[in-house]
Every structure is written in C-alpha cells, then in structure tokens.
Amino acid sequence: MSASHSGPSARLDAWASHWYPATRLDERVAADSAPLGAARRAAAARKLDTLREQFPYDDDELFTRMLRQRGLTPLDFAAVCQETAEEVRTRFAQPPPWLSKLHGMPLVGTADAPYPASAPGLPGARTDRRQDRMARLRTAPRDPRADPVGR
Incomplete structure (x- = not known):
C-alpha cells in the first residue's frame, strides 16, 4: 500500500515512486x-543549456565543483534533473538503504500513528474546531487601527 492510501493499516511503501x-x-x-x-x-543537452543560465549553475567554478563532489558529468546531472519521480524509481533495482529501513512503517495520520490532538492545522489532525479557530486568532496579525495602544 502506498502513502497515498489512508486507512487503519496504511504503511510506507518503499517502491512508491513519490x-x-x-x-x-x-x-x-x-x-x-x-x-x-x-x-x-x-534532451539532457537542452536541459543543460537551460540549467547553465540559472544561478548557481551559471558560475563555472561552482558548477564544476558541484559536479566533481557528486561524481557527475554535466550531461548526467542534466538528465537526472529532468526525470519524473517514476523515472527516478525505475533507476533502482532495490530501494536505497535509507528508504528500505522505512518500508512498512506506519504512516502518520493513520489509526496506527495518529497526529496528536495538540497539532492544529496539520492535515488529518483530530482537533476541536473551536480550538483550531482560537489558535488561528492568537496567531493572526493585529490591525493597529483597531487597537492603537496595542492591548
């Protein structure tokens, strides 16, 4: 089951492209x-031309250093930058180790790992509507014309 599904047993799917x-x-x-x-x-050559016109890739020294640090050629870099999430996923025969460790973990906001009630504004948070309105009022900017003294 991928992260886009919700329900009582939603788990992280390390194969989901997102x-x-x-x-x-x-x-x-x-x-x-x-x-x-x-x-x-x-396609990568066209993308590279576009990238090289943008900061920080327009600085030859910074661009060369960045490529060297990552072990990339300019065309590899441009090709990777234009890939969709699904194209990136298909590069991998197995999920990377850090993602494999997360595979099967309960997704936040499910019955297995609900958001705390004290987290108003987060998607899926279970909060009292009155509490949520009060939290927004407390953080709303004050209109100095309505309260010139700042009380």
Whole structure:
C-alpha cells in the first residue's frame, strides 16, 4: 500500500515512486550507470543549456565543483534533473538503504500513528474546531487601527 492510501493499516511503501525524488543525485546515478541513449542525451543537452543560465549553475567554478563532489558529468546531472519521480524509481533495482529501513512503517495520520490532538492545522489532525479557530486568532496579525495602544 502506498502513502497515498489512508486507512487503519496504511504503511510506507518503499517502491512508491513519490519517495524517489528524495534520493541524492549521486544515489540516482550510481543506481543506473547505463549510458544515456541518443534521445536522452539530446534532451539532457537542452536541459543543460537551460540549467547553465540559472544561478548557481551559471558560475563555472561552482558548477564544476558541484559536479566533481557528486561524481557527475554535466550531461548526467542534466538528465537526472529532468526525470519524473517514476523515472527516478525505475533507476533502482532495490530501494536505497535509507528508504528500505522505512518500508512498512506506519504512516502518520493513520489509526496506527495518529497526529496528536495538540497539532492544529496539520492535515488529518483530530482537533476541536473551536480550538483550531482560537489558535488561528492568537496567531493572526493585529490591525493597529483597531487597537492603537496595542492591548
């Protein structure tokens, strides 16, 4: 069952694609070291041109250092940056170790691990509507015209 499902036994699914954008760039490249095909190479070259026009990638020294630190080529970096979550997931034969450790954990907001009642505003939080309104009022900015003395 993936994180998008809710219910009394919802568990983290390490194979669900929406977790894979959290992987590091070097993890993605190491997971699939197959050379880029012609179509992906052309798309990556176009993406690289766009990336190099943006900060911080427009600074040659910073860009080169970042690539060197991560063990990436410029085209690998551009290819990885344009992948969808599902494309990232397909790079991996197995989930990365850190995600494997989370597999099967109860998802927050389920009957297994409910949000605490003192967490108003969080999705799925079980709070009293009156408490929620009062919390919003306490944090709302004051209008100085309505209370010039600040009381």
